[in-house]
Amino acid sequence: MELGSADAFDRMGTLGVEEEFYIVDADGRPTSGIDDLVYGPEPPEPLVGRLDHELFEFTIETQTPRIEDPADVADAVTSVREALVEHAGNHGYRVAAAGLHPAAKWRELDHATKPRYQAQLDRIQYPQHRNTTAGLHIHVGVDDADKAVWIANELRWYLAPLLALSANSPFWNGFDTGLASARSKIFENLPNTGMPTAFDDFDDFQTFERRMVEYGSIDDRGELWFDVRPHTGHGTVEIRTPDAQTDPQRVVDFVEYVHALVLDLADRYEAGEPSHDIRREILDENKWRSTRYGRDASFIAPDAEGVVELDTFVEDESERLGVDGLRSLFDAESGTDIQRRIHEESGLDALCEYLALE
Template sequence: MDERGSRENFTRTGTLGIEEEYFVVDAQGRPTSGTDELVYGSEPPEVLAGRLDHELFKCVIEAQTPTIEPGEDPRAALIEVREALVEHAEAHGFGIAAAGLHPLAKWRELEHAEKPRYRAQLDRIQYPQHRNTTAGVHVHVGVDDADKAVWVANEIRWHLPVMLALSANSPFWNGFDTGLASARAKVFEGLPNTGMPTAFADYEAFDTFERRMIETGSIDDRGELWFDVRPHSGLGTVEVRTPDGQADPDRVMAFAEYTQALVEDLGARYEDGEAGSDYRRELYEENKWRALRYGHDASLLDKSFETTTDLGEIVDREADRLGIAGIRDVYDGESGAQRQRRIRREDGVAALADALALQSE
């Protein structure tokens, strides 16, 4: 990875890319070390060539869709990648599971990757990174202007807790019920340079911040700015990093659809000369807390940060305003956190592990 990106990379609007982090599991559905074999020790299917990577733990693997052009079918691209990954894993005796945190993962018992980048992070960050068994969904949407991308990233912040509340799928961590709907979001916030970012005035301000962080040794490269949203200066996208991992591809597609619609809407408003918001970051953080704590049952501060509105009402407004349906379908169904708790209560942890496994369509 290049240390820094460039404003010259923001050249195209409307492209889409989806990255998903998954758990490699054994025959009993428990996270196990498998990335050495799946990423480095074997040839992946063609669709995964150059789009498969490991994460901090050897039980977490990332797969990326190709760049999805306007007019192409994003769901078909996602399914092709997922099925290829499941088949690749099964051919080597593994399974693939998805959630924000795996309920059977105990970080003290799992192996860290040996990649120098991750070893350097473990040495620098220590405990918060040692326990980071998280897995999420990252959605990239192309933006054709660097200043526009920064403005969109600023303005999309209010919407991120909506997405987090809908996606909340990690009530269990290290073997116990945290009482949270998305414990992943809180565990991940233990790392530096995470959470809800402060607004940047323009791309120059963001670039100055990125450069300063690298030059002072605060981060090794731009990829270690792990905020919930960021202008991706290497790919020329706005990258939303909010949702928990999901076994259901339709939920992933709902968040991708919502993200793309938001970026397109906000991009048009930027071009119309709309002024940006000027609210304290702590207010956005309050909404994030409500989302990760309560999930589908959250009430969030509205866009004026003066009153609260139930998530269901927000979802209806957003779906109608943007002409999308996926987030309404997600809200109308059982949440990931609710489902995990129900399965564990009624059927036990083995059934819960089975329920998180990816299946070929």
């Protein structure tokens, strides 16, 4: 049984970034490639030990090394991406980035044969068979297990604005879904996903984690795919809400905010601030608003008294935490709008080309 430990939570403020990408051919269309890129010759140095694949043979994941200084995030993200593009190019492939690939039709694509994924397909069936999603996962180190659980609880209200700002997946299975983030809804059809309930402390979370394995709901702790979770192996709080991003600067902007927010919540925990009791239904409603409307979403306030507009959230959080990236994310054209504009003006071929990294 693979379970983590409270002892893993021993560093405060370190960072790690996981990005999921698509392997595509010369025309930017999805194609199987993990045999060459993951199981073939060793990749360039930034990717050694930090390259894996996901459910489909055209999905691939990278991890940065542990980042001690937030000022190094941009270099870490860029070097990993450049190495992946180089590695793919050496084998005749390209790499694309989005929450969903607009040309990916899941019935026509091959699933990975890795036993872990085959077991998931057998257990979960249809929802996992069609799971062509790609996300951005941000890890922030926390130096105490109970603190990590408290922070994860408090982060839940902030996840909907993050999803709204990251929305980058309007197309799925060849058509426009009408959603800003179709990825979030497709992924949420899997078990043990979406918005978690609050946990009392680390013992409460670990008991839940252990029972889910013991009772056969999951094979290992990594299959608790909630939008935010204490990662009991890495000793981090992991935010898993954002869509994968095409532009690396957007990744850097998200990491800047998440890091500042986690440090702020850590200080509030140390100061003895009580946790906020937010109805799960409100959290789910706010996430739905982001899924549907993206940049145009507004959110029910934590106390359910009033509505918070996204522009107000961005301004207030930027001022409160002293970050710049949130404004950049809000002021730029959204990933969803870019995709729809390119598709309408120039068609699917042009959109596939835009999503391919250089």
